[in-house]
Amino acid sequence: MGSPSSYAVATRLLKEILPIDQTISTSGLRNRVWAVGQELDDHAESAIHGERDYPPADPHVKIVALAVDSAWLRHRPSRQEQDEARLAQYFPSKRPPPTGPHVNIIAGRAVRDDGSCKVYGYVNREVTSTASRLDHFLSEQGVANDQKITIVSDGAGEFEKAVDGSRRPLNRILDWFHIAMKFRAI
Template structure:
């Protein structure tokens, strides 16, 4: 920190932040960031670092880290894994990588394929394309898609620019493209999960010895539905969600896997449930119990699951059915006690 003097009084403070990074080889990378703070702004309430100062610091730190990591990975990919020699250099270009803390321009070398491993092939590849194919970090893609799915695209773009050192090119069109791209990838992931889950649809019986109460053979699916209504009363964009938790049976079992889907098709719900069960150890055999509220849409799941699968109604909805009868019985008991107090039985004595 340095203080500039003017007229014998301290008028400004210059903060110099030095960023230093050291790799395993002992190489040191340093970068300095300068922040000017005027004491006259204290009277206006300008105390401490502002959002713009934070953007400047984080952008400089991100630039140093990304450049160092990109250089390290490029050097690692230059070594041929077969002959353990350096690959030939095709050329050196630059690549702009978009991150949550601004755009970083890094050197992007292209290496030639090893001729001993690939004889007769003259092909070059960019190593940075392997770790950043979208020219944007996965964190920025996820954050942009998350905001774009919860609010209008223009508002999401303004919020990103308000708190993050992003470039003016991060417009509503960019937010829309990234949101759609992430949605398409999620759809592809769901389709792949369903494809793998269909191999578990064969009905099987437990071939091992039946052990009552063995929690390793018990799997529970707690499933329910939620109806999402549109904020606009005149809109017809209402849909239904299926929310479920898949885990082990027995008391005290923690964890489990959750999934949410808007597809209420019988096969889609079954495939998502089987994929979640595999994450907790389901291998196609074992006792599966489906707990739901008895809705018609949820009765499809037990019929589509591998056998043996049992379907029961959860205690909350059973209590909702029993509670009215309990209330009627209590009301009848109270009414009878009140009537007995008002009209006690009269005893008639007879004399001989």
């Protein structure tokens, strides 16, 4: 499309296909994502605190396994913080700016016996109880309180707390990838 046609023709075609003139700024997008996330989190917390009922347990819902992992998102310094860090290289007496908060995000995927999957996630420091959040997710899926579920995760402490604090019969195992990493470190 680019080489045989002129810029004006390509621009008109792209404007017809894509909503180019309806752009949103990155700060606007961040604010919208934050608002939706806050609403979802408030909805989950109200259910955890008993302000809302869960759907009844469905005897046909069987979760084969629940895979859980976490990732750390690093704080990206602002342009001013980056400039101050560059200045600190040349003027060592000036302290470098703080690196800012890192965010630990937990994500999980429940695999049902029919092959379908459901996902959940949360920011570790932002929830009152990781065990309550796990129980909430399973209750929202219609899982019975006495159903045994195997959780596949690494050896991170936040998963151990979630499994040990849960009111459900959960069986936690380490995945092969993380077992191999531990042996490689030894």
